[in-house]
Amino acid sequence: KQWYQRRVRGEPDVVTDFHDRPNYLGDAFYFSAGTVDLWLGVQAVVMNLLVISFYLKSYKKVVPCMYLMMAMCDTATGLSALLLSALFFSLTKHPAAAVDLAYVAYPLSSVTFKVSVFLNLSIAIVRTINISWPFYRMGVTVLVGSTCVYTLSWAAFSWWQVSRFSRHITVIENYIFEPGQHQ
Numbered sequence: 001k002q003w004y005q006r007r008v009r010g011e012p013d014v015v016t017d018f019h020d021r022p023n024y025l026g027d028a029f030y031f032s033a034g035t036v037d038l039w040l041g042v043q044a045v046v047m048n049l050l051v052i053s054f055y056l057k058s059y060k061k062v063v064p065c066m067y068l069m070m071a072m073c074d075t076a077t078g079l080s081a082l083l084l085s086a087l088f089f090s091l092t093k094h095p096a097a098a099v100d101l102a103y104v105a106y107p108l109s110s111v112t113f114k115v116s117v118f119l120n121l122s123i124a125i126v127r128t129i130n131i132s133w134p135f136y137r138m139g140v141t142v143l144v145g146s147t148c149v150y151t152l153s154w155a156a157f158s159w160w161q162v163s164r165f166s167r168h169i170t171v172i173e174n175y176i177f178e179p180g181q182h183q
């Protein structure tokens with residue numbers, strides 16, 4: 001509003017007034033990205049819940065257990081997309097609240113993407129073993145245990161990244177939310 005009033009009075013436009021201008025292009029980007037994330041997140045959660053309900057009956061077998069774990073991981077990825085949607089929507093009105101959402105959304109999406117790739121690789125290995133040695137049976141406990149160790153190690157690493165990043169957050173907040181002041 002102050003920028004518009006200065007423009008109406010005919011005062012010169014200076015670089016230090018950049019933070020007073022409305023950011024319509026940024027708001028449009030955040031709104032459209034938030035809308036896409038919201039739509040994809042809802043679809044991912046609903047579809048993966050259907051997959052979970054289908055494979056839940058035979059969770060003691062190796063392949064259904066792997067598909068069940070993958071559907072759970074993809075459901076968590078869909079929930080992280082919903083968090084990212086809330087983050088994008090909050091960037092338009094309350095940018096400081098978006099930083100708090102980023103502390104939750106980044107580790108969740110990072111870990112779930114990595115675990116999903118690990119589970120796809122595990123399914124490929126199990127299928128290859130089943131084709132190569134048709135009478136060899138894999139144990140569910142080994143697959144679940146390795147997936148848990150992999151998930152916990154990446155969760156610990158993501159927590160370490162976020163805790164290391166949070167020490168420098170005031171410098172980044174000042175640079176992002178008050179442009180023109182740090183040039």
